[in-house]
Amino acid sequence: MVLAYSYLNTVDYQDSSDFKKAKELLTHWMGVDASLTSQGYTLVELLSHLKVDIETQVAGFLLPAAEKGVIDYRVTTRKLGLVITRLLQGSEHFLALNHYLYNKKSPEQVEKFRKMLLAIVEDPRVVLIGLANHLCLLRQAKNDTESVHQQLGQETLDIFAPLANRLGIWQLKWELEDFALRYLNPKAYKDLAxxxxxxxxxxxxxxxxxxxxxxxxxxxxxxxxxxxxxxxxxxxxxxxxxxxxxxxxxxxxxxxxxxxxxxxxxxxxxxxxxxxxxxxxxxxxxxxxxxxxxxxxxxxxxxxxxxxxxxxxxxxxxxxxxxxxxxxxxxHWRYKEGSKSDSSFEQRIIWLRSFLEKKEEGEENLNHHVLDQLKTKVFDYRVYVFTPTGQVIDLPEGSTPLDFAYTIHTEVGHRCRGAKINGVIAPLTQKLISGQQIEILTARESTPSRDWLNPKLGYLYTTQARAKIQHWFKLQDQPIYIDQGRVLLEQTRHRNKLNEVDLKPLLKKFHHQSEDNLLAAIGYGDISINQLNTAIKEQITKVELIKSSPSRSSMPYKKSLDQYSIQATGISDISARRAGCCQPIVKDSIIGYITKNNGVAAHRTNCINIIKLSLERQKRLIDVSWVQRKK
Missing domain, CATH: 3.30.460.10 (Beta Polymerase, domain 2)
Structure with missing residues (x-):
């Protein structure tokens, strides 16, 4: 203990008065656990090598005592100021979440967990304190059990070493990774060393x-x-x-x-x-x-x-x-005393919350991606909360407990009747904040409320949750919507003077398996009246074409196709072939279309493909006629 105080007294700090006050506070609390001050000095030594400001070092000095619950934040605020109190509270929150949540999660969950750790950080200096504190734990755990080593080593590789790497704090990164190897693979570590x-x-x-x-x-x-x-x-x-x-x-x-x-x-x-x-x-x-x-x-x-x-x-x-x-x-994390805002520092915070989107070192286009993040601030529009079992859930900023419930499972959302945030009953309209623990209270036979869909009441933020509720109500009211769809279909048929509507092509066009589903979609409004009207008009066009096409088997003037050829009108050396779509026969009214690769194709003039030609393609039409072959 004397050596620890001696070390602190030899450091040339810009403002040693804060440390004097911190020592006085810990002297008062030392009776609880004298080892806490020794741990605090170790943290200070690590942080001082990173050239961080005095406030960060004081917060690191007090952190071990704060984690043991022997710090009175009212006293630290009064004696040392609000900034140090907030750094301590932020560091406690940062480390507590990690100790509580991390337990060999899936790669996807680990990535979300990294993001949540940074999302809760209002002051980026908290991350430095957390990294230094974790390195202290690794140094102190050399004589612990294998299971402790495995937990610490994997935690280091998954969470803390990647953080140090993204921040570019190599002197911490190297030692963190070496400790991880030492604890996860002691044989390889000893052999290599x-x-x-x-x-x-x-x-x-x-x-x-x-x-x-x-x-x-x-x-x-x-x-x-x-x-x-x-x-x-x-x-x-x-x-x-x-x-x-x-x-x-x-x-x-x-x-x-x-x-x-x-x-x-x-x-x-x-x-x-x-x-x-x-x-x-x-x-x-x-x-x-x-x-x-x-x-x-x-x-x-x-x-x-x-x-x-x-x-x-x-x-x-x-x-x-x-x-x-x-x-x-x-x-870059040196606050100017008395300054209220530093734009470059604010940009660093935005960057800090963006860099984890690309987690593999050396990944292609990483710099471009981060620049995009700086422009759009996408990361700042997400919140990271967790379930009672420790699963991290990623939601848009502005989400509510009800959005959370529908993200967990559709049935959990449908049966939701309340929520707890950090163990306390909260309204379903309360906006979620990163780092909170959410528990959904459900009823066995409960169903969604139509009030949830009212945007003025603020129950929902995400379109996904809203769509799930709307779908539920559609299923409950499907018979009503089927009847409404049948009426709208009948009105459209009558307006187009069609005797009957063939539903088979409509099922195919609108991708429905049954007539009831098709009619319900019309009743919902998923298929608009304009879409329905267009589809029915296509049926009318096909019926008219069939009626206008003469019966080929009963044509009195049917001739053998071998006796006739098709040529461009007025041009003797350009012949045409019959189009495969309408296959005109002798004496059919025909017109030629210049194709890109197969010469001129002769179509019947009432061929559906000719009728639907765009104005641009109509420029490729030419006159053709039947010409009797010379014997």
Whole structure:
């Protein structure tokens, strides 16, 4: 405990008065559990490396005590201010939801859960506190049981490591992933760590040699730069071995070298020097300066083969890019004291709530997708709530408990008679907020209310729920709608002076299986009067065509088709073939149509295909006539 206080007192804070007050509060509460202050100092140390503001560090310092329920928020607000209280409350909510809900869920549920965790965050600094706190838990769990390790490891890979990755906080991401490997696959972790340790002297000698060569080359070109080398972290090496089915001995690029120069121009100059020094591997080059990653990451990535044939990965970036890379979004989360609004910070919040839409690192068009999110703010128009069993439900912003009920299941919605929000009875018209737990109260024989469809009463927001209720009422009133449909059909038939209507083509046209369903759809208004009128007129046209077509078997002047040909009128060298649709016979009134690929086709003048020709296609009609063949 003395060492923890000594550490805190040696840090040069911009405003140490907040920490003095926080220490006074914890001194008062220390009697409950002295270990809480030690945990708080560990969190402060992690957060200070991320260069976050003093308020975030104070909130981290107090978080272990808050999670144990020994913090009085009235006291923290009075002594430290409302901002720190809200950071503490937000962090508690963030972590409590995770501990309560996460339990090896399906990939779809894990994705929704990630989104909900961010949707409840009003201040993005809460995410940093949550990440740092989880890393502390991993460090402290080294001696726990295998089941605890499995739970923590999977939770880390599913939730916390992806969050750190999207935020670009690499120093947390690497340690989180290595702990996950250590707990989920301890044998692979120990084996890999042992092999890396056994080759340490060779690796150190090789790293020093490569660094020396690069530094000498930069100096000769008068480029100021700092070169460093490090082994890749264990999880990334293991992941590469799994993906490419390689043994450890087959890996050469287990080191990553970094060149930090003054500006962007020097980045490209250094790249040219490296490519001249060794043989570049073209397919391994990525320009994240010209095309930054979605999280703002900028750097040049290249790989080369040295004179021994070993592949070497090298990153080249400016000092500014390096600071952004190491601290990620955290470097932008420094509030100006007394400022009410920071537009760039607000944009970061929007981005923070958008980046999880693409969850795979390196996914194509990720940057384009995030830019679209910045423009449309789609993510901000969703709420994420959960069932009593912990299932996350994704709904549009503005949804009510009744919308939630119909999303769970149509029958749950139909039988809904009330709802509880976070265990408290709430009206069905109350708007839902991300992070709430919703429980629907149902009755065995209950049915929907017509009031639910009244938009002025505010029971429903989603069109899906409204459609389900409307469909239910349609089924209950189907006999009435069938009668209404029959009347409308009869009126339309009478208006068109048709003796009877053939329902078979109407069933086919409107995709219904039975006459009752067709009539009910007409009665509902799903089939409009205009649609019905058009369909009946098509029947009239076909009847008239059949009546006007002479009976081919009884034509007194029927001639053998072999005695006649069809030619364009006035043009002796252009003949025509009979169209397959209407198959005109000798003495039928005919007209020619110039097809695209099969010459001229002769149709009867009353052929339905000719009658329906568009104005544009009518330009391709020509006169044709029957011509008796010469004997």
């Amino acid at each position: 042992g092999k890396l340790k056994a080759r340490r002297s060779d690796r150190e000698q090789y790293v020093a040699q490569v660094i020396g060569q690069i530094e000498q080359t930069l100096a000769q070109a008068n480029i100021q730069g700092k070169v460093s080398g490090r082994p890749k972290h264990l999880y990334s090496i293991w992941k590469k071995m799994q993906a490419k089915h390689l043994d450890f001995e087959q890996l050469f690029d287990i080191h990553a070298f970094r060149i930090i120069v003054q500006d962007t121009k020097s980045c490209y100059a250094a790249l040219s020097l490296v490519h001249n020094l060794w043989t570049p591997i073209t397919e391994e080059f990525d320009d994240y300066i010209a095309r930054p990653k979605a999280n703002g990451y900028r750097s040049l990535h290249t790989a080369v083969r040295d004179h021994l044939g070993k592949s070497v990965e090298i990153q080249i970036r400016s000092l500014e890019m390096h600071q952004e890379s190491e601290l990620g979004v955290a470097s």
